[in-house]
Amino acid sequence: xxxxxxxxxYLVTQMGNDKSIKCEQNLGHDTMYWYxxxxxxxxxxxxxxxxxxxxxxxTVPNRFSPKSPDKAHLNLHINSLELGDSAVYFxxxxxxxxxxxxxxxxxxxxxxxxxx
Amino acid sequence: AQRVTQPEKLLSVFKGAPxxxxxxxxxxxxxxxxxxxxxxxxxxxxxxRHISRESIxxxxxxxxxxETSFHLKKPFAQEEDSAMYYCxxxxxxxxxxxxxxxxxxxxx
Numbered sequence: 001x002x003x004x005x006x007x008x009x010y011l012v013t014q015m016g017n018d019k020s021i022k023c024e025q026n027l028g029h030d031t032m033y034w035y036x037x038x039x040x041x042x043x044x045x046x047x048x049x050x051x052x053x054x055x056x057x058x059t060v061p062n063r064f065s066p067k068s069p070d071k072a073h074l075n076l077h078i079n080s081l082e083l084g085d086s087a088v089y090f091x092x093x094x095x096x097x098x099x100x101x102x103x104x105x106x107x108x109x110x111x112x113x114x115x116x
Numbered sequence: 117a118q119r120v121t122q123p124e125k126l127l128s129v130f131k132g133a134p135x136x137x138x139x140x141x142x143x144x145x146x147x148x149x150x151x152x153x154x155x156x157x158x159x160x161x162x163x164x165r166h167i168s169r170e171s172i173x174x175x176x177x178x179x180x181x182x183e184t185s186f187h188l189k190k191p192f193a194q195e196e197d198s199a200m201y202y203c204x205x206x207x208x209x210x211x212x213x214x215x216x217x218x219x220x221x222x223x224x
Contacts, residue, residue, distance in 0.1 A: 004159075033212075035214075040216070041200060041216070041217045041219070042214075042216050042217065043160075043202060043214040043217070044214070045211060045212060045213070045214075048211070056211050090159075090160065092160075104150075104162040104165070105152075105162065105212065106161075107159045107160040107161065108159060109159045110159065
């Protein structure tokens with residue numbers, strides 16, 4: 001029944017490794033997002049995909065690459081992990097982007113990434 | 117510049133007291149504003165949006181374009197209101213900008 005799910009919930013890894021976080025939504029939404037929440041709880045958008053097409057690409061290092069195999073999935077791949085990448089990463093989805101009507105975003109439970 | 121500010125990082129109130137979480141925004145277009153809440157160990161979820169003009173869990177928020185504010189209010193705080201609250205601004209480019217968040221603690 002989970003609307004937006006992410007795996008894994010926790011990820012601990014060494015600097016320099018490559019890792020992926022998966023996100024799936026079963027709401028039939030056509031837009032998905034990735035957010036980063038830092039240690040001060042500040043939440044910042046990283047990417048937005050609409051129907052598998054990249055819509056928003058904020059200023060994030062190109063070590064971060066989103067991949068959307070279909071509109072129900074938006075995975076986040078991170079290369080050459082750095083200490084500063086440690087954060088909680090949230091996936092979210094909404095219907096029709098957020099245009100007109102102020103559609104709500106539904107968030108996943110988050111993935112806590114710790115880079116050692 | 118598009119920006120959302122929440123001046124209080126931490127806010128503590130006693131149970132039954134009124135609570136106001138401040139939010140100000142900076143945006144040249146027509147703003148659409150939201151409040152999201154994150155309870156302990158739960159995911160972020162929408163609390164309310166200004167276009168709905170609704171009251172959710174006793175909370176209300178009015179958009180004041182003159183003061184560029186969207187403060188969240190509740191007349192009588194409850195312990196279960198303790199959470200992290202984010203004010204968010206949706207831009208015309210479908211981008212959502214979140215404020216830094218205010219951690220509300222309701223003291224029994």
